[in-house]
Amino acid sequence: MFDKIIVVSEVSNASSEMVKCIKSLRSLGAEECLLIQCFNPQDVDAGVSSYLTSIFNENLKNQSTMLAEQGFTVKTQIISGNIKNEINRIAQDDQYSLIVVGAEKHSIVGSLFLGGIAYDILYGSTKPILVIKDSNPEQPTEDTKDLMPHILFPTDFSKNADVAFEQIKEMVKNGVKKVTIFHIQDESKINPYLLHRLVEFNEVDNGRLQKLKDELLSLCDVEVDILIRYGAPTTEIIKHVEEENIPLIVMGTQGRGFIKEIFLGSVSHNMVRHASASVLLIPGNRK
Structure with missing residues (x-):
């Protein structure tokens, strides 16, 4: 499913905690991992650039050891x-199936990660992106963390949601x-003119949800709530x-890369920005 993955690293506690969550992807077939450290030398002078490079190499060494212990190559x-273009080019050219980024907002060099690199990658990617959150990065743990015991799949029954449901299966x-x-049921679209039809909408959509539930139950022994x-x-x-x-x-x-103007203000954007859970974004097949 996700056999080859790219992990975008930073020098931070949250980035190390992110790496501990990646073991969950082994159950989805992940075997190969490219651990990437992003760096813009134009942001610092030459002396600092050399120093940061040594820090980055040490960070990559430590995190690659953690990933190897989890069973990854x-x-x-x-x-x-151009970080966005380079990461997405590598993902496309070398056929990586997933890009993983962390939700840390501040790094050792002061960047606003979710306001910069992570969103740049989101806007340009045609690959699924996993944004890993850590609720308490300042108190790291020794154990790996499982992302997979319970998944929430919000659906609006759109074609994009259908594509994501195939990944759920x-x-x-x-x-x-x-x-x-x-x-x-989106209150902004229903209230006030369609509010009298809410019971009707619920009945129709409950039937749709039940069909999705039945599809999952037909695959294996899984607990499904609607x-x-x-x-x-x-x-x-x-x-x-x-x-x-x-x-x-x-x-x-959205497919063909997450279009910035559409992604900003969308439910997907709000989940990446505000939800405490990690978020796996599946691009649709928009033509």
């Missing part, structure tokens, strides 16, 4: 220049034990994630 690389085949399929809520999609998803302590959200989004 690991290569490392420091890249500079593969994840279930590879050992995911619980999936919650979640649909939110859920409908009324409100703002972002608010309802975040609320449910926190109530149930769900570690991973899987969502469909």
